[in-house]
Each structure stands twice: as structure tokens, then as C-alpha cells.
Amino acid sequence: MENKKIHEVNKTYWNMTADDWFGVTALPEYGVQFVTENELHLFGDVTGKTMLEVGCGSGHSLKYHADRNAGELWGLDISQKQLENAQRFLSENNYSPKLICSPMEDECGIPQNYFDIVYSIYAMGWATDLKKVFQRISSYLKKDGIFIFSWKHPLHGCTIVDDGKLVFKKSYFDEEWHSQIVDGMEILLPNRKISTYINALADTGFIVERMIEQTDEKTLQLKEEVDDRSRKAQKLPLSFVFKARKA
Numbered sequence: 172m173e174n175k176k177i178h179e180v181n182k183t184y185w186n187m188t189a190d191d192w193f194g195v196t197a198l199p200e201y202g203v204q205f206v207t208e209n210e211l212h213l214f215g216d217v218t219g220k221t222m223l224e225v226g227c228g229s230g231h232s233l234k235y236h237a238d239r240n241a242g243e244l245w246g247l248d249i250s251q252k253q254l255e256n257a258q259r260f261l262s263e264n265n266y267s268p269k270l271i272c273s274p275m276e277d278e279c280g281i282p283q284n285y286f287d288i289v290y291s292i293y294a295m296g297w298a299t300d301l302k303k304v305f306q307r308i309s310s311y312l313k314k315d316g317i318f319i320f321s322w323k324h325p326l327h328g329c330t331i332v333d334d335g336k337l338v339f340k341k342s343y344f345d346e347e348w349h350s351q352i353v354d355g356m357e358i359l360l361p362n363r364k365i366s367t368y369i370n371a372l373a374d375t376g377f378i379v380e381r382m383i384e385q386t387d388e389k390t391l392q393l394k395e396e397v398d399d400r401s402r403k404a405q406k407l408p409l410s411f412v413f414k415a416r417k418a
């Protein structure tokens with residue numbers, strides 16, 4: 172499938188649904204029913220750090236870092252509507268990060284060898300060309316800079332709970348782009364294997380420091396009347412997080 176077509180379809184979805192996603196999937200959360208940054212402390216002390224969020228959405232994760240005294244903050248997103256919401260939300264909170272509207276795959280004027288940390292909370296799976304995006308992110312980072320990102324775990328993407336049993340609805344190896352209808356609108360996504368992320372990081376000069384696959388304790392402790400998603404989350408991670416360093 173052509174990258175331009177994928178961007179058009181996904182951008183339309185995000186422009187139309189931005190208000191419904193206001194503040195959803197933002198730090199300290201990395202994903203639903205998943206351990207949070209409050210427990211993981213992957214970012215450490217961000218005081219004075221120069222940071223960029225890829226797929227910054229409504230700006231809530233940028234605010235999370237601004238509240239913790241980050242230095243310069245930048246956000247990038249393909250959706251103009253998401254960025255309008257982010258701009259309003261952040262200025263209401265007296266913050267003024269630099270916001271750029273562009274696909275993450277494209278050259279868009281972000282400075283090179285500039286950032287201490289580049290991160291992405293539930294946006295990296297939208298990348299049409301993972302290696303190209305990781306290459307760009309590497310170029311934005313200073314040497315030894317940190318890249319942290321979360322996304323839907325591929326095991327979550329290829330299984331369903333059917334009559335209380337966890338079953339594969341498609342192959343783990345299937346990385347084809349597929350169309351889904353969400354909120355009555357089309358989105359296009361692939362379900363990439365974990366090795367695809369690890370190998371793309373290795374190919375673009377990153378050293379993996381940590382990979383997290385951990386359902387939150389509250390979900391793991393649920394015993395009675397467990398809904399299907401919680402039942403799944405008790406058996407496999409719904410999301411993953413990588414922390415990597417630019418070599």
C-alpha cells in the first residue's frame with residue numbers, strides 16, 4: 172500500500188476524532204492495563220532536558236514533562252486538529268512547546284544532534300517505514316541520547332478471547348497493512364513482530380537498554396467477573412515499551 176494513501180486515511184481519522192482522544196494515552200500511562208512511568212521511572216530526572224515527542228497528540232505527555240521542569244519541549248504530529256488541541260491545552264497551562272505538523276517519516280525542520288530524549292507514547296506503530304523513522308529519530312538525538320516508545324503488543328494484535336479462551340485470530344508473522352473500522356471510520360495499521368522493532372533499532376544504531384512487557388498489578392490481581400480484555404492482559408502484555416540509547 173502506498174505511504175501517501177496510508178497517511179491520508181490515518182490523518183483523516185485523527186483530525187475527525189481528536190476531541191474524543193483528548194488526554195487519552197498519555198504519560199504517566201504507556202498503554203491500557205500496563206505498568207506506568209510512576210513505577211518504571213524510565214525517563215529519570217528530566218530537569219533541563221531537551222525533549223521531542225513524536226505523535227504528541229493532545230499534548231498531555233508534553234505537559235507531563237513540562238510539569239517536571241523539562242528544558243525545551245517539541246512535539247510532532249500528522250494531525251492539525253490534534254496540534255490545535257495541544258496548543259490550546261498547553262497554553263492554558265502556561266507552556267509553549269514548539270509544535271510541528273508533519274508525518275514522522277518526513278524531513279520537517281527538526282534540528283539534528285539536538286535532543287537529550289526523543290519519545291513516543293502509543294504512536295510509533297503508525298510509522299509507514301519504521302527504519303526510516305528510527306533513522307530520523309537517531310539523527311535528532313545527541314550522542315548517548317535516549318529514545319523511549321510504547322505501542323500495542325503484537326500478541327495483543329493477533330489474539331482474541333473467545334468463550335473464555337485465548338485464541339489466535341491471525342498469524343503472529345502477518346505484518347501486512349490492514350484496514351480496520353474504529354468509531355465508524357477507517358484506519359490503516361500493520362501488526363509488527365517484536366523482532367521487527369528490535370532489528371530496526373539495531374540497524375539504526377540504537378542499543379536497547381530495556382524492554383518492558385508488564386500488565387499492571389491491579390489487572391493481574393482481578394479474580395471475579397474478569398472482562399475479556401483483562402483476561403487477556405492477565406496472560407499477555409497488551410503493550411510494550413522500549414528504552415534505547417543512541418550509540
Ligand SMILES: C[S@@+](CC[C@H](N)C(=O)[O-])C[C@H]1O[C@@H](n2cnc3c(N)ncnc32)[C@H](O)[C@@H]1O
Binds near residue numbers: 178185
Ligand atoms: C495515541 S495518539 C498519541 C497521544 C499522545 N501520546 C498524547 O500524549 O496525547 C497517536 C498520535 O499519532 C499521530 N500520528 C499517526 N500517524 C502519524 C504519522 N505518520 N506521523 C506523525 N504522527 C502520526 C496521530 O495523529 C495521533 O495524534
